[in-house]
Amino acid sequence: MYCQNRISYRVQEGDSLYKLAKQFHTTVTELILLNSGVNPYNLQTGMRLTICPGEGYVDENESKPSEGNTNKPTKTPVGGIVIIPGTTTQPGNNMGVDLRQRMRMAWLNHITLVKFYLISFFENLSSQNAWKDAVYKNAEEILAIFAQYYPASAMHRFRKLFMEHLRLTDEVAAGLKADPAFSGAAMENWYINAEEIASFLSRQTPVYNETELRKMFYDHLDMERQQMEAYLDGDYETDIEIYLRSQQNMIELADFLTSGLLAR
Structure with missing residues (x-):
């Protein structure tokens, strides 16, 4: 990912990914992408996060580097922020890199937005x-x-096919909300739809x-269903743990899809 001013930030008391995304003009999804394995629900004070500030962000504490000391950070670490030397990614023949990033962001946004929607629905x-x-x-x-x-x-x-996936997700959520043991036709059709999407993409x-x-899409549905079940059961720790695992599933799916498109 092209980033002209990537920084390392030390988490302060009261910080959250949403707060940091707003502060640095970026998104929660991009913070998760840059910090593999971070638990968005449990940031620890003192831990380091890599952040790529978005357009419009200005660090008022910026200071000039000392002469002859080009290997030191180019900003004074005020408020836990410091530029990481040598981490700037230069643009070039990066069509594949851009596609990979767009694909990852899109699918990670998918599971995050669906999660927030389902919570609001429940x-x-x-x-x-x-x-x-x-x-x-x-x-x-x-x-x-x-x-x-x-x-x-x-x-x-x-x-x-994609809109049918979203419609069936709604039906599955409604079924589980009404009955935790729900296993109606919508559940079966949800997986059939995943098969159809996998078949369609492999033909194209x-x-x-x-x-x-097909297995990647099945895994996605399994984890989405397990999250719904855990949330409705009040088992929030399991819900969070599965959501974090689903991020890796989405990254793997996105990279798989990207590699195929680039090979066309």
Whole structure:
């Protein structure tokens, strides 16, 4: 990822990823991408996070480096912030890098937005429609990536399959909310839809191994279902643990999809 001013930040008391994302003009998803394995629900005071500030961020504590000392940080570590020497990534022939980053961000946003939407749905919050709109907007972002490589006729089919996935997720969530032991037709159709998506993608991009791709989508659904079950059961620790594992699943899926598109 191109980053002109990547920094290392020492977590302060009261910090959260949402607070830091707002402070540094970035996103929670990008913070998670830059800090593999970080628990977004349990930041420890004193731990270090790598942050790539977004457009508009200004560090008022910036100071000039000492002459002849080019190996030292270029900013005084005030408030826990310090530039990491040698970490700036230079742009170049980075089409593959950009696609990889876009794909990762899109799929990580997918599971994060779906999670917030489902929580708002389970708790009957007034924000649930806003979260649902964000989920569908993210779906269009994912589809837009593939639209650069697939013909319009194929994208029409892909969009239909993806929207069916979201509709079935709604039905599964509603079923589990009403009955924790829910195993109705929506649950079965949810997995059938995942098979259809894997089959469609492998036909459009033959380099994709359909069996491997199907397993990744199955794993995604398994973890999404397990999170819903754990949340509704009040087992929030398990819910969080599975969500964190699902991030890695999404990164692996995104990289798999990227490699196939680049090989077309």
